[in-house]
Amino acid sequence: MPEASVPAALSRDTVLHALSAACAVVVVGVVGAIVGEIAWRGASSVDWAFLTAAVRDAGRSGGIGPILVSTSWILAICLIVAVPLGLATATFLSEGERTHPRLVAGTRRSLDLLASTPSIVFGLFGNALFARGLGLGFSILSGALTLACMILPIFTHSAETALRQVPPEVRAGGAALGLSDGRRWLHLTLPIALPGILAGLMLSIGRALAETAALIFTSGYVVRLPQSWWDSGRSLSVHIYDLALNVPGGQTRAAASALVLLSLLVAIHAAAQALTRRWASERNDP
Amino acid sequence: MRPLALRTPTPQPLSAVTRPQIRVESLSVSYDGQLALQEVSLELRPRQITAIVGPSGCGKTTFLHCLNRLTDLHPNCEVRGKIWIGNTEAHASNCDLPSLRRRVGLIFQKPNPFPSSIRQNLHLPLKEQGMSLREEREATMRDALQRVGLLDEIDQRLDHSATHLSGGQQQRLCIARALALDPEVLLLDEPCSALDPMSSAVIEDLLHELRSKTTIVLVTHNLAQARRLADDVAVFWKESAAGRLVEFSNRDEIFSHPKHPLTQAYIRGERG
Ligand SMILES: Nc1ncnc2c1ncn2[C@@H]1O[C@H](COP(=O)(O)OP(=O)(O)OP(=O)(O)O)[C@@H](O)[C@H]1O
Ligand SMILES: [Mg+2]
Numbered sequence: 098m099p100e101a102s103v104p105a106a107l108s109r110d111t112v113l114h115a116l117s118a119a120c121a122v123v124v125v126g127v128v129g130a131i132v133g134e135i136a137w138r139g140a141s142s143v144d145w146a147f148l149t150a151a152v153r154d155a156g157r158s159g160g161i162g163p164i165l166v167s168t169s170w171i172l173a174i175c176l177i178v179a180v181p182l183g184l185a186t187a188t189f190l191s192e193g194e195r196t197h198p199r200l201v202a203g204t205r206r207s208l209d210l211l212a213s214t215p216s217i218v219f220g221l222f223g224n225a226l227f228a229r230g231l232g233l234g235f236s237i238l239s240g241a242l243t244l245a246c247m248i249l250p251i252f253t254h255s256a257e258t259a260l261r262q263v264p265p266e267v268r269a270g271g272a273a274l275g276l277s278d279g280r281r282w283l284h285l286t287l288p289i290a291l292p293g294i295l296a297g298l299m300l301s302i303g304r305a306l307a308e309t310a311a312l313i314f315t316s317g318y319v320v321r322l323p324q325s326w327w328d329s330g331r332s333l334s335v336h337i338y339d340l341a342l343n344v345p346g347g348q349t350r351a352a353a354s355a356l357v358l359l360s361l362l363v364a365i366h367a368a369a370q371a372l373t374r375r376w377a378s379e380r381n382d383p
Numbered sequence: 384m385r386p387l388a389l390r391t392p393t394p395q396p397l398s399a400v401t402r403p404q405i406r407v408e409s410l411s412v413s414y415d416g417q418l419a420l421q422e423v424s425l426e427l428r429p430r431q432i433t434a435i436v437g438p439s440g441c442g443k444t445t446f447l448h449c450l451n452r453l454t455d456l457h458p459n460c461e462v463r464g465k466i467w468i469g470n471t472e473a474h475a476s477n478c479d480l481p482s483l484r485r486r487v488g489l490i491f492q493k494p495n496p497f498p499s500s501i502r503q504n505l506h507l508p509l510k511e512q513g514m515s516l517r518e519e520r521e522a523t524m525r526d527a528l529q530r531v532g533l534l535d536e537i538d539q540r541l542d543h544s545a546t547h548l549s550g551g552q553q554q555r556l557c558i559a560r561a562l563a564l565d566p567e568v569l570l571l572d573e574p575c576s577a578l579d580p581m582s583s584a585v586i587e588d589l590l591h592e593l594r595s596k597t598t599i600v601l602v603t604h605n606l607a608q609a610r611r612l613a614d615d616v617a618v619f620w621k622e623s624a625a626g627r628l629v630e631f632s633n634r635d636e637i638f639s640h641p642k643h644p645l646t647q648a649y650i651r652g653e654r655g
Contacts, residue, residue: 195458195459196458264495266491266493266495267495267497267498268456269453269456269491269495270491270495270496270497270557271497272453272456272484273451273453273484273488273489273491273561274484274485274488274507274508274511274560274561274564275480275481275482275483275484275485275508275511275512275564276481276507276508276511277481277511280507280511284507285497285507288498288499289498
């Protein structure tokens, strides 16, 4: 009887809702615990001097100024290499399926393989190819190029997904009005896909900032302020790793550095969201 | 001797009236080797409305897409035969595609404005066409919107998203977008099928006005609409899996004295 089954279904729904709400609470709780723990242990050490001063006594005192500079260098070069390459690859994957099916399949398989490669393997590969093979040595450039290889599959995959969101009738409509492929891509495809591409970029930046194993053997762990991209430089995550594991009494400074890393991620994420929202509203209603 | 007249390089104002605007010679199209359109030949008169009617799947959309080479978007599509738009051979390998597509506008069954502002919808193709002065684009845009009767309705909303317009407004925007490029030929693929009767009536009036300047090819499922608008009617039919042209004549011939039994049945279907 339908009348009888309604309350039963209702109560089943209630249980399901309660369960999923409970899971959400657990997720928020875990995030809160991690952030809280780091903030509680590290917050007292984070001030302007900490952010700008040189590293002293293996990190037990002083600050993380040179570390932040190295990290920015590594991240910037990594993105300058990976983003155009990833965007071009994603465009090829999303539009070339019919014209070059085998090349598309091969590219996709290679990216999947890259995505599932452990980062320590990237570190060894980067060391062999960039640091020694190409003679770049332990340098910011070696580290950045290794990281670029590592985030390429993540970024390409999300960019491709975003590019595929573009409805085929928009493409046909553009062609029917005599738009060239390049113009259509720039003015129709890219704007529609941009929020998704930015989301992928954030994911990639997060992955790059978090990376340790791939950098130790490529950009190294010198704590001096790098003078150029040929210099070795220690990234923030390598610094945290070193403080936490190799430096007795480095725990507080490790937590402080982790807090800075976390804040950076949150800030980048917020900036990207604001950009996307502002850009979307400009395109639609002024 | 139309073929001779067609090859005269400079258009003759008087004979131009009788010169076909579009000439199709033994056009066959297949998708993945499967024939979709077989041996279609016909000549369309300039500044007339030609309606294309026929049951679903008989190749009407395919035919339209051949006329401005939108078939190129489908790598699985193979086109044989010849098509002349004016003096241009559309499927020649050296044909300038963007310029062909500007001369032969296409309106899709489902309105497909770009998901950007109304202004951007018109400015983008004009910019691509090489109109670099913003004022000139703005004037052309206003003129096109005026022609489709949309300017007064949306003058205050030119920077709003085009996708927020009603279906009928969107379709008129798409027509304005094509008209802004000043096409010789306008192809319309069931332009009213997604619209309510009021919006359809507005578009029909518009087509009637455009007819004095533009050659129009109108695919429609609606025989009453074909009867109201068309000068000539082409009936397509699907025979042994491939679409064919079964009858092509002026409207009165087709509706009053259809010759082919399939046409007769099809027209009777409308009456019955
Ligand atoms: N991109 C494509 N790939 C494969 N087959 C296609 C493609 N487009 C059309 N076809 C096939 O070609 C034939 C003609 O299709 P077309 O869309 O031209 O018919 P139509 O007359 O416009 O039909 P409708 O009235 O339903 O719009 C159909 O059998 C269709 O399945
Ligand atoms: Mg169709």
